Amino acid sequence: MSILKASKLGYYYQDGDIRRFILKNTNISFERGRFYTIVGQSGSGKTTLLSLLAGLDTPQEGRVFYEKKNIEKIGYDEYRRDYISIIFQHYNLIPYLTAVENVMVPMSITDNEIPDNQEEVAINLLDYIGVSKEKSKRLVTQLSGGEQQRVAIARALATNVDIILADEPTGNLDEEMEQEIVEIFKMLAHKHNKCVIVVTHSPEIALQSDESYLLRKGVLRKNV
Numbered sequence: 353m354s355i356l357k358a359s360k361l362g363y364y365y366q367d368g369d370i371r372r373f374i375l376k377n378t379n380i381s382f383e384r385g386r387f388y389t390i391v392g393q394s395g396s397g398k399t400t401l402l403s404l405l406a407g408l409d410t411p412q413e414g415r416v417f418y419e420k421k422n423i424e425k426i427g428y429d430e431y432r433r434d435y436i437s438i439i440f441q442h443y444n445l446i447p448y449l450t451a452v453e454n455v456m457v458p459m460s461i462t463d464n465e466i467p468d469n470q471e472e473v474a475i476n477l478l479d480y481i482g483v484s485k486e487k488s489k490r491l492v493t494q495l496s497g498g499e500q501q502r503v504a505i506a507r508a509l510a511t512n513v514d515i516i517l518a519d520e521p522t523g524n525l526d527e528e529m530e531q532e533i534v535e536i537f538k539m540l541a542h543k544h545n546k547c548v549i550v551v552t553h554s555p556e557i558a559l560q561s562d563e564s565y566l567l568r569k570g571v572l573r574k575n576v
């Protein structure tokens with residue numbers, strides 16, 4: 353059964369009397385336990401689609417459903433806080449906090465059930481994703497790009513959500529680091545039953561996903 357579904361999504365901006373569509377009549381559905389990629393040239397609408405799936409923006413046409421519930425009805429703030437996690441190209445970590453503290457931030461604001469020993473949970477999550485105990489106590493600015501992205505992934509897991517959305521998560525990393533991050537996404541989907549949706553320029557990453565979609569001038573189709 354699909355966990356996330358976009359139905360007839362349309363997104364445009366007004367240019368005088370003309371509607372310039374960035375996304376046209378977009379239908380797509382996602383399941384738990386699968387790793388998806390959305391590829392397309394620069395300006396094709398990938399980030400726009402991800403923003404709509406993440407409830408960061410509202411479509412002018414169509415709807416996004418989380419398990420058949422319209423996310424507008426859930427409430428965008430609640431949806432973003434308790435139902436999904438987002439990973440960005442530039443990590444978006446809080447620079448004056450340590451890795452552990454960064455992972456604990458969403459735990460402190462979610463309504464989802466989190467164990468009392470939050471620090472221990474955060475340290476274990478980081479360790480699982482490949483940030484050692486010693487490094488987890490450092491300010492995130494004292495970690496490498498690959499390590500910072502691992503912290504962002506651990507943070508995305510901190511609220512126990514089923515959906516992980518990522519926008520060019522390896523855009524800042526070298527090839528080796530990119531592959532390590534891709535392996536984590538595969539593991540989250542296949543071992544932990546997460547629904548992982550990644551926007552990327554990379555055909556190599558697309559090839560490794562379970563399902564890939566191509567956006568061209570706002571039109572989405574299966575990438576074969």
Ligand SMILES: Nc1ncnc2c1ncn2[C@@H]1O[C@H](COP(=O)(O)OP(=O)(O)OP(=O)(O)O)[C@@H](O)[C@H]1O
Pocket residue numbers: 365374392393394395396397398399400401
């Ligand atoms: N409010 C707006 N007004 C005008 N143009 C917009 C607006 N919002 C987005 N766009 C344009 O819509 C297009 C799609 O943007 P989007 O960021 O979704 O593309 P993308 O595929 O993610 O690109 P990239 O890979 O470069 O990040 C771009 O050409 C962008 O400049």
